[in-house]
Amino acid sequence: MTTIPHSSRQDASQLTPGMRHPDTPAMIDGPPVHEQPWVDPVTGTRGFLVIHSLVGGLATGGTRMRPGCTLAEVTDLARRMTLKTAAFGLPVGGAKAGLDLDPHHPQALQILQRFYIAMLPWLDQHWVTAEDMGISQSDLDDVLQPLGLSTSYHAAIQRSPNPDQTLQRVLDGMATQAPGGLPLRDVIGGYGVAQACIGTARALDWNLSDTTVAIQGIGTMGGGAGWFLHDAGAEVVAIADAAGTLYDPHGLDVPALLALRDSYGEIDRAGVPDHVQRLPREAVLSLPTDILIPAALSYAVMADAVPQVQARAVVEAANSATTPEAEELLAVRGVPVIPDFVANAGAAAWTWWLLRGLVGTDPEDSFQMLSDQMQAKVAFMLAEWSESAVLPRRSALSFADTNHRALANTHMLVP
Template identity: 55%
Template sequence: MGMTLTPIGPVTNPLPSRMPRREPYLRIEWIDEITAAKGYLVVDKLVRGMATGGTRMRAGCTASEVADLARGMTNKTVAFDLPVGGAKGGIDFDPKDPRAKGVLTRFCDAMRPYLDNHWVTAEDLGVSQQSIDEVFAGLGMRQSFHAAIERSATPAATAERVAAGLNASAPGGLLGDVIGGYGVAQAALAAARVRDWTLGETEIAVQGVGTMGGAAAYYLHEAGAKVVALADATGTLYDPSGLEVPALLESRNRFGEIDRGIVGPGVQVLEREAVLGLSCDVLIPAAVSYALTLDNCEDVRASIVVEAANAATTPDAELSLAARGVAVLPDFIANAGAVAWAWWLLLGDVGEDYRDSFGRLAAVMRSKVTSLLTEWNPAEGPVRWAAEVDTRVDAGESLVIP
């Protein structure tokens, strides 16, 4: 396998920002000797010797994309007062390819010095938590939170506590799988309250029904909102009277695709990208980065966009939407529930009772979104600018895990 520490070039699609730009702490490019797949690790910032961020796999994943995502992770950790910096892993490979697990295993093996000591990773687009945990176990590491767990005075006990939390039952699935989507749902619900919308009449469209988008749609439906559209890789399902979300999600295959055989006669089956332009109050892009671009953002008819996917909106699209008065809740707020919860779990602030985790995350998300949207002035730029945090200050002492 090959690995270089040479620069991988400037970020070509930086998120709009008014903060001073800075270079990431570390950028690595890796090439798989067997498949020629390329992988990237970007550590945007180390805080107390640690950085956190998932590992994604998709055909076409780029170095600049991973750098954008790593910077977003730093924003999340600061916005949610987590004692770590931000990082991200990415592999340019089709996750449906039967060789994908081998590629992921070799990538993680190559990144072992960072996974042992500095980088806590987890699931992301194209990589499930179960699959990455299996890879870690096969490499002799306890779990994908390995670097943090090994800092504990009692690693075995900490690993057991983390596993109990990740695998705890919650409405809608395992707590570790659904907590991120629950946070997105809470962000959307908070936005609806700020706008004083009647919940049962609030129409929501969700692009992507994987771990994040599926859970967000489930909890919004359970809260009483009207989920009018769900889009997966094969198309968009649309019903202005509201979809039967739980049944549709239950029919998904292992690639997150809904079984069209159970779709009712009143549901319209549209093109995949149609979800972005449907009439609704809230649009939740939860599939891929850069889903909303300058070329398609004029199609958006929602008044609020909640970024469940990382970097779901390109900078020029975000500026264009703000000029139209469309609020884009940025990813480092809206979808930060998963990373915030993971570190609450690692630090012992929450455990395996989902009610504690849901209660804490709902309260934090409600407070942040309400404050942002109440004070936001579209004439001053995107919501992202109002939400930005200063990521330049490091905490010096080493992180201690109880």
């Protein structure tokens, strides 16, 4: 067992491999430390801020905007941010905010700004937010700057010994382009999901070039994962968007298909080769593949769908992609599920590494760090799965809780 003295300032991510804790109630399962409902005085729009946990006085989590957003949804997502930050040993707690609002509303940005004015004490001192469903990072920063906040990372930046230097490092990192010309910040999350899949194949002794993958959803996570898996040599045989599933048992040309996406994120079927099969959208869940990546919707894999699932492993790219009942039924069949709060945490981990100065403007450094950490965590989970039939989620909750306890009284490590 690895131990770290209380006085050590070693990278907390090193706590993860091999560490366990007694089977006691987890701090990460406690109630939120703060919930703040809000009603827009002009339009009546409802909004919510939930701070699930604070580490060193800080919490991180994006702001989403969608019709039907609820306090229960935001609370669940805030807890998942605690799990993500704890799983990767990041010295920050978890939070989330949401607005019950169509992002196409003509006053959407004005409403968002009034929400942030109400939450300004948290944004100034404790809460680091970022883009999420319905809100881009550029819009978010445009809304915050008139409030005196340089970026949505203000609360973390202002705690560093040299805020100007930290701000410049963050701006430079966010402007970094990955190979292919896309911003690194837009692809690092999908890269992390791909590394979780590659780690799964390696841990289960599969040859990556013979490993087949089906992906439900081709947005930031699903599309990015598909691109990086194709680049690594895996066979992506199925991709599903809102219009249906595209399937080729011999492998799809993922970059070509992604290039056909329209403004709604759907692949223009007019450009799809004739030999590619067009199947119903839900067919992606039941195709004979090695890895299934649900990357579009929460609760995409439900208990009644389990008998049709033929994949040998599931890697969750969407939040809560598999219901607890479905996960248990899959386990009975010998199908492990790599949980969302590990597999899709790459963007959150990378942002905090950038804030702390652990990565900079060289994308290869970021890719290597995320690859090393993601694959180590997947290997640990699947070793316990293979040796002791421990669910990967249980293993991940164990090391996340261990990290969370160890970090509870630390301060953000920013040079």
